[in-house]
Amino acid sequence: MRDRITAFLVLLPSLAAVAIFVYGFIGQNLWVSLTDWGKNPAQALALRPELHFVGLENYRELFTGFVDVRFRQSVVNLIFFTLFFMAGSLGLGLLLAMALDRGPKGEGFFRTVFLFPMALSFVVTGTIWRWLLQPQGGVNVLPTLFGLPPFSFPWLTTRQQVLVFDWNQLPFYTALAVGLTLLYVAWKAHREGERKRLFWSLFSSGVLLVWALTLGRTTHLLPYPELHGFSLALVGVILAAVWQMSGYTMALYLAGLRGIPVEVLEAAKVDGASEWQIYRYVILPLLAPITLSAMIVLGHIALKIFDLIFAMAGLDYAPTDVPAIYMYLLAFRGNQFAKGAAIGILLLLLVAAVVIPYLASQLKKEVRR
């Protein structure tokens, strides 16, 4: 009992600090995001600004307002950036780890070389890659070493977009995606013989899909079409980010590969599995938990990305914009504090969506133990 009291007393200061400086400020930020702070310039920076409660108005403006088109592009950018960054880092890291796992000469040297970029800050990485991706220098002059004409790709400055879609159709796409996911859940439930889950997922999937295919196409967020897509200027940023983080995934995978018992691999070999089959059916499934941890770490880095883009393309260039940058611009340059706070809350929700399920599963595991 006394131990418990001591433990509680020792923890108390940090609990209080966390309560105030983390949760208290999250709460305050949430409150600010529901006000009109910044709408009236006379109040924005007043000594005691008058704040009025406006509900979800700031959020509505961000997603459907006329002037916040840049926010929507930044959200689309963020999604594409996260996808390609995670895929690139995981893929490259796995390849490097598999190559090193075969124990080539100078393995320790290569391990250091590949891991080294992680020791740099994103600002340093960004500055170096900005030089490398200059339109008239760096990567673009590589072919001239072999007597070929230089590339002319404007890495960070192109305005070209691919995979373009209409923001207006977002309700339709969302319903379609969720509907299809639920259909998949239903199929899995069917295979596992869970009738109740099968019924509910099939039912909600059906409702969503029917809505999407009938009314979904005519439900519009904006009175006019607004096109967004994957901006190719992000390719340069993704390259730099993958360069920075693939060493980290390599280290994780290498540890995982080394942890696989030799007996398992030998047993597979004895059973007549080819090299490919060993990877496909033995090694990769055993690496799945590592992939999940890496995805969590990479995912929250991607969602919070700010410094790399700041250093590579600057704050003002919309084709490489992400919500964190737009939040900075709105709040600290434009004095739109409430809207900035709203973006902050949205980012918090996104990161939470990635991290909380992971934490929950970890917690469950610990309890089970």
Added chain:
Amino acid sequence: MRKWLLAIGMALGLSALAQTGKLEIFSWWAGDEGPALEALIRLYKQKYPGVEVINATVTGGAGVNAKAVLKTRMLGGDPPDTFQVHAGQELIGTWVVAERMEDLTNLFRQEGWLQAFPKGLIDLLSYKGGIWSVPVNIHRSNVMWYIPAKLKEWGVAPPKTWAEFLATCQALKRKGLEAPLALGENWTQQHLWESVALATLGADGWANLWSGKLKFTDPKAVAVWETFGKVLDCANKDAAGLSWQQAVDRVVQGKAAFNIMGDWAAGYMSTTLKLKPGTDFAWAPSPGTSGIFMMLSDSFGLPKGAKNRQNAINWLRLVGSKEGQDTFNPLKGSIAARLDSDPAKYNAYGQSAMKDWQSNRIVGSLVHGAVAPESFMSQFGTVMEIFLQSKNPQAAANAAQAIANQVGLGR
């Protein structure tokens, strides 16, 4: 006791000697611009040796970082004694409307500044019957730079209107010059826009735009975007990746014929690149704006609640004085805001700018904070992006008007 001594000292006219304490000067002048500020601070220390000057500089071009730091300090109730700010709406629309600044009209009267500064400038500094900051320098925004020898080689003359410019641009393109106009990153594109807008709308139309009398959606204002789009076709496609210096470099290297940039470009070419103004490089008002001087100015204000108010006022006195301005400006590469400064201290470009400053119609720059509040300016970048992405003049005009309504422009 000390206060009492101070009062006697002031009564005896020895205020200068009696001044003690500190003075914190907040600015973004570092690097190339640092020496000019330091010269001014040295002058201050000569006059008030008892005052300890704290030079609180936050680096970052055009104050991008400094402004964020300033905001945090002001909101946290810890204002510096005086801070640098672009003269005009950048100060007024942000801090004056929030009632955070002291009115300096009396200081202007005492020092005779109402006569020393041109009226157009005083108007830009005024709001609701007060004058809100002391300008230390003047830069010109609407200047077109070129290399005379190159133009001769290509057989073209500096264009006088945008129509002429577009014709010249086509001629140069036929001669194999890919991008006759050198352009840099986002803000320099806005900088180009304001020169196009000034030429299209004229000085009165430009002023009406910012007082709210002319809507952005007016056909005349929409036409600005149309011309701007055509002008952009003459510019390099990799603009977003270039700093303004790199854009100037293209003109110097003969890869482009023209660049529209503020007159800090003159400082860059004459000081850093060692070119001789008037012969190695030359300038003209940007097309369609001759006789109009689009100005921007760095200034200092006095926040309410400054801890060393009297020292700050003495600093403002120095900043606005002839001696202060002639110490600062030749080093900074700008000209004095006062009408009576000494031309002999400036180079060929500076002298020509001084002549224009005293005779031209004066209007304020958008990009550099003179005519629109920060809340508008920062979102104007989004308008620019809408245009660059969609190339749709009407969409850009609608967005600009929506933002103007939101921030209450001209109210």
